[in-house]
Amino acid sequence: MNAVESLAAIERLNPRLNAFLRVNAAAVGGAPLAVKDNIVTTDMPTTCGSKILHGFTSPYDATVIVRLRKAGRTIIGKTNLDEFAMGSSTEHSAFGVTRNPWDISRVAGGSSGGSAAAVAARMVPAALGSETGGSVRQPAAFCGVVGLKPTYGRVSRWGLVAFASGLDQIGIVTSTARECAEVLGIIAGHDPNDSTSSPEPVDDYGADVDAGIKGLRFGVVREAVSKLEGDVRANFDDALRVLRGAGAIVEEASVPTIGYAIAIYYIVANAEASANLARFDGVRYGHRSKRARTVRDMYFESRGEGFGAEVKRRIMLGTFALSSGYYDAYYGRAQAVRARLRQDFAAAFQKFDFLLTPTTPEPAFKIGAKTEDPLSMYLSDIFTAPANLVGIPAIAVPSGFSGEGLPLSLQIMAPHFREKALFRAAGAFERETEYWRREPRAFL
Amino acid sequence: MRITPEEAKHIAELAHLEFDDAGLQRMAAEMTKILSYIDQLNAAEVGGAPPSGATPLRDDVVVPGTPREAVERNAPAWRDGHFVVPKIIE
Numbered sequence: 430m431n432a433v434e435s436l437a438a439i440e441r442l443n444p445r446l447n448a449f450l451r452v453n454a455a456a457v458g459g460a461p462l463a464v465k466d467n468i469v470t471t472d473m474p475t476t477c478g479s480k481i482l483h484g485f486t487s488p489y490d491a492t493v494i495v496r497l498r499k500a501g502r503t504i505i506g507k508t509n510l511d512e513f514a515m516g517s518s519t520e521h522s523a524f525g526v527t528r529n530p531w532d533i534s535r536v537a538g539g540s541s542g543g544s545a546a547a548v549a550a551r552m553v554p555a556a557l558g559s560e561t562g563g564s565v566r567q568p569a570a571f572c573g574v575v576g577l578k579p580t581y582g583r584v585s586r587w588g589l590v591a592f593a594s595g596l597d598q599i600g601i602v603t604s605t606a607r608e609c610a611e612v613l614g615i616i617a618g619h620d621p622n623d624s625t626s627s628p629e630p631v632d633d634y635g636a637d638v639d640a641g642i643k644g645l646r647f648g649v650v651r652e653a654v655s656k657l658e659g660d661v662r663a664n665f666d667d668a669l670r671v672l673r674g675a676g677a678i679v680e681e682a683s684v685p686t687i688g689y690a691i692a693i694y695y696i697v698a699n700a701e702a703s704a705n706l707a708r709f710d711g712v713r714y715g716h717r718s719k720r721a722r723t724v725r726d727m728y729f730e731s732r733g734e735g736f737g738a739e740v741k742r743r744i745m746l747g748t749f750a751l752s753s754g755y756y757d758a759y760y761g762r763a764q765a766v767r768a769r770l771r772q773d774f775a776a777a778f779q780k781f782d783f784l785l786t787p788t789t790p791e792p793a794f795k796i797g798a799k800t801e802d803p804l805s806m807y808l809s810d811i812f813t814a815p816a817n818l819v820g821i822p823a824i825a826v827p828s829g830f831s832g833e834g835l836p837l838s839l840q841i842m843a844p845h846f847r848e849k850a851l852f853r854a855a856g857a858f859e860r861e862t863e864y865w866r867r868e869p870r871a872f873l
Numbered sequence: 874m875r876i877t878p879e880e881a882k883h884i885a886e887l888a889h890l891e892f893d894d895a896g897l898q899r900m901a902a903e904m905t906k907i908l909s910y911i912d913q914l915n916a917a918e919v920g921g922a923p924p925s926g927a928t929p930l931r932d933d934v935v936v937p938g939t940p941r942e943a944v945e946r947n948a949p950a951w952r953d954g955h956f957v958v959p960k961i962i963e
Contacts, residue, residue, distance in 0.1 A: 484947070489943075621931055624931045689917050691910075713947070713949075714949070715949070721959055723961075724960075727959055729889055729890065729891040733891030733892070745888060746904060764924065768922035768924050803903060803907060804907055807907075820925075
């Protein structure tokens, strides 16, 4: 697919899906790639799905954009997201919901819902998203495509608008593991502009995609899968049979603290978000309230008008967790349990090359089903958030379909910087199942 | 953990966020529900797991910053090379 073909597909499909917020209509050349609109580009505005960044165009390109352009990739457009990447359905975008290409009455997931829908509908072969608690893998699962969260520090975040700096990582959505490995090879590596980016050497990520998984050890996380039911249970069990059929050793693993991930996440991520989002105050860029007569009013009114309900909720929770009298009980406690979670994962990886769960506890839900109940929305990330808290890489791979024809997904996690092994496992699973060949054409 | 509308108002002040009374009521109820879920962390056995390491710092070397014209293009109000804000001192 070249840029012209990609633009034609976007023109035809985007009115129904709302995956793209903006396209570069003048784009020509090969290898088009879409970018979540919280990654800054000089040739298009960056909105973060928020009214508060109204009128903002970055004076510089993100490091990942610089690297992709240098590698000959064409940045075709910016994709929709939950405001500031806070959400699991792309319903919290100031610019409307992104619809799922498999069933347009359902969400595409989030927060990188635009990127996942764009790849699933074959509007682009690849897209960048960002992850803080599952924002690439969860929408990839809902849309039936591959989603990678690399190791924390594997990809520079310079130019990714910060949400929770101790968790944020740029991720990739593609149709296959091989394409995903190619994009990671371009964007991975140390960047002096992001001191959390790792000096660890960049692997030849696609080298083992066809190597098979005979004899490799997969651990099924007991505490995560014990309550699975219905289609998700049956599909997950099928996936384990596929792996065993390909020669892998599949056994039960234990990560005792994994059930605390969402509770830890909503303290740690929101605490960091409340600090990071303090910069949006109407002074230097973006929206400034027309009502303001004093500086204090300008801060409160610009933020009050510019931020949506979910962003305010998270800033409030984060501010509370860091406030005097509650810091130790909430933020301190969450970090202590997180340290234990890290230890539990390390112990499990002593015995296994990979750990397995479904990517999501259910397939894509109906638009509006969870917007009135924030906690139920948060629990959508119950299987993905652990990898962010621990910093390990994880990949979502299409694993079949529910009775209603909605995509389901297998999550494979690996130790830090073992992305090459993840692509090997994902590649073997794809060869055995070929779900990636199925396209949602009939529903478009 | 129960959050009252008065506590929510205090947190909103710290966070520089504006809410009307109905908004504060709703926020207090939602925060109460979410924090009640989070309170399960008190039951976790943590042992003495060590915290993760600190982020390395980059070398303290002077490099060119963002050009002033590029900053000006995004500014809501700008005059003579400065951001303009409403009067700070009465």
